[in-house]
Amino acid sequence: MxxxxxxxPIVDNxxxxxxxxxEIRRKTRDNIVNTEHEHRAEELSWYFLFPHGINGWxxxxxxxxxxxxxxxxxILGSDxxxxxxxxxxxxxxxxxxxxxxATIQACLKKLVGPDGKIExxxxxxxxxxxxxxxxxxxxxxxxxxxxxxGPPTYFITCS
Numbered sequence: 001m002x003x004x005x006x007x008x009p010i011v012d013n014x015x016x017x018x019x020x021x022x023e024i025r026r027k028t029r030d031n032i033v034n035t036e037h038e039h040r041a042e043e044l045s046w047y048f049l050f051p052h053g054i055n056g057w058x059x060x061x062x063x064x065x066x067x068x069x070x071x072x073x074x075i076l077g078s079d080x081x082x083x084x085x086x087x088x089x090x091x092x093x094x095x096x097x098x099x100x101x102a103t104i105q106a107c108l109k110k111l112v113g114p115d116g117k118i119e120x121x122x123x124x125x126x127x128x129x130x131x132x133x134x135x136x137x138x139x140x141x142x143x144x145x146x147x148x149x150g151p152p153t154y155f156i157t158c159s
Contacts, residue, residue: 035094046090049081057094067098100128 035041039058043050050056057070071091074082081087103125125131146152 067095071095
């Protein structure tokens with residue numbers, strides 16, 4: 001997040017508008033770090049956590065590890081630098097990003113038919129927190145508990 005006294009960029013310097021009114025392109029292309037293509041994105045983003053620029057997520061390892069194993073080791077390990085709030089949010093967002101990507105890839109592998117065509121393009125998003133299928137499942141479980149146990153005696157909401 002930029003400081004309050006930071007000068008806001010001029011839109012004309014950042015965006016390029018062509019004759020086609022539906023096409024807007026960025027003029028500055030070199031300032032975005034794509035985590036899919038940059039294997040050292042974590043080390044570059046968190047230079048004070050990785051002072052030597054090694055042992056991040058993109059590091060080549062003899063034994064493959066899952067994103068869950070990697071981020072659990074970072075957060076629950078003995079090095080307290082990785083337990084700061086800003087890195088915790090980064091780790092959660094990267095873990096969810098990799099989980100969503102893996103779920104989509106697994107669903108698409110199941111959908112390709114024997115002739116190589118995609119049969120039914122429906123992604124299973126029940127396991128993805130925040131999706132409508134996730135909340136529908138939570139609602140159905142809650143309604144099933146109410147049907148089997150009866151209405152609650154006390155109902156408390158906390159915000």
